């Protein structure tokens with residue numbers, strides 16, 4: 298056996314390298330490679346007595362030993378693939394302060410109505426955790442708190458209590474005395490998680506791990522653990538906004554396409570089973586620059602409001618500010634508008650923002666963004682109840698997008714009355730929705746702005762020329 302197998306692991310992306318380098322060859326982050334010692338230090342004792350291995354016919358293995366534990370929140374069950382699987386190891390990652398502990402305390406309270414939950418806090422004192430639980434109305438007698446960092450003690454407690462659910466907040470504070478390195482190092486984080494995985498499987502207790510996303514190269518982030526755990530969920534959201542998305546990026550027990558939607562408030566979190574309604578409820582009626590677009594999150598179509606503000610600026614440096622979309626996408630859309638319908642933004646600041654803290658990453662919202670910018674620039678509100686769907690090509694053509702039918706159904710379900718969609722899309726048309734196919738940006742403009750200002754008239758009046 299080799300004396301030790303030292304490799305280097307990137308704390309950011311989890312990529313492995315044989316040699317140290319200043320820059321990670323996988324994700325190009327700087328100063329993130331950390332020595333990883335996979336060898337147990339001093340006492341190499343086997344953790345558990347070895348049982349003779351016995352193969353058995355696959356068909357004789359029960360398909361699901363024990364049923365999943367359902368949480369009160371459907372949104373949480375959904376991302377987990379239908380509830381908590383006994384013996385599963387679930388990683389919940391997220392930026393500091395996004396609400397990981399809050400979410401898990403709510404989950405703990407829900408499970409604690411039926412049995413014991415062990416909440417291990419390595420980060421906060423018992424008092425702090427209790428105060429949070431009180432604030433969240435989650436102070437269930439079934440929740441046991443253990444303020445502990447030592448993995449041996451933690452494993453012993455899990456084994457001893459055999460809870461319905463164990464939560465470790467966070468994995469970066471846990472140390473296994475059998476390994477070198479301090480808490481949060483790649484070695485500690487990985488080995489601790491691997492040991493918790495074995496324990497979870499052995500005694501059939503589900504374990505949730507919190508993993509902080511950090512930019513600090515000395516602390517290993519959740520990505521280092523992604524291949525070890527069964528399920529990876531990321532909690533996302535702008536801390537200044539209410540909305541939180543819990544996104545599955547890996548799931549051995551369900552679809553990795555799911556998202557759960559939550560709202561974070563002073564008294565804790567709530568699930569948001571119908572996010573489109575919540576988003577639409579806040580839509581400012583008929584304000585120039587406001588447009589409803591459709592965003593596919595996982596397999597769920599969400600209706601999202603985008604807003605633009607175009608302001609004359611003749612004096613200082615031009616600003617292009619994009620909130621919730623990539624600023625390069627905004628530049629592209631502005632370039633297409635300038636070139637194809639000759640609207641100049643050379644003397645204007647342009648701000649676009651996606652309401653509610655959603656991030657739009659798919660091009661299906663391009664056309665909506667373009668119309669929103671024109672609507673504000675020309676001070677013409679969009680008609681009520683209009684949904685705009687389509688990717689914008691560089692020559693101003695409107696391109697088809699995926700899952701159109703699902704998007705249209707969501708629009709109809711929420712009482713929208715009209716939808717602009719890319720021409721040539723083969724999708725069922727839900728009743729109650731007037732669907733208009735558009736081929737180009739110019740066609741979309743004509744279709745979007747209501748009579749009595751007819752499209753041509755609008756374009757003439759607004760000083761637009763169509764090419």
Ligand SMILES: Nc1ncnc2c1ncn2[C@@H]1O[C@H](COP(=O)(O)OP(=O)(O)OP(=O)(O)O)[C@@H](O)[C@H]1O
Pocket residue numbers: 391392393394395396397398399400432509536562563564
């Ligand atoms: N006393 C309070 N009243 C209202 N809101 C609070 C209070 N304390 C915390 N919060 C909210 O909870 C958020 C932090 O939530 P939480 O502690 O669950 O996040 P976390 O992801 O676990 O953070 P960390 O990385 O620090 O562990 C804060 O950003 C704040 O919005």
Ligand SMILES: [Mg+2]
Pocket residue numbers: 397398399466
């Ligand atoms: Mg926390």
Ligand SMILES: [Zn+2]
Pocket residue numbers: 307308309310311312321322323324325326329
């Ligand atoms: Zn990397």
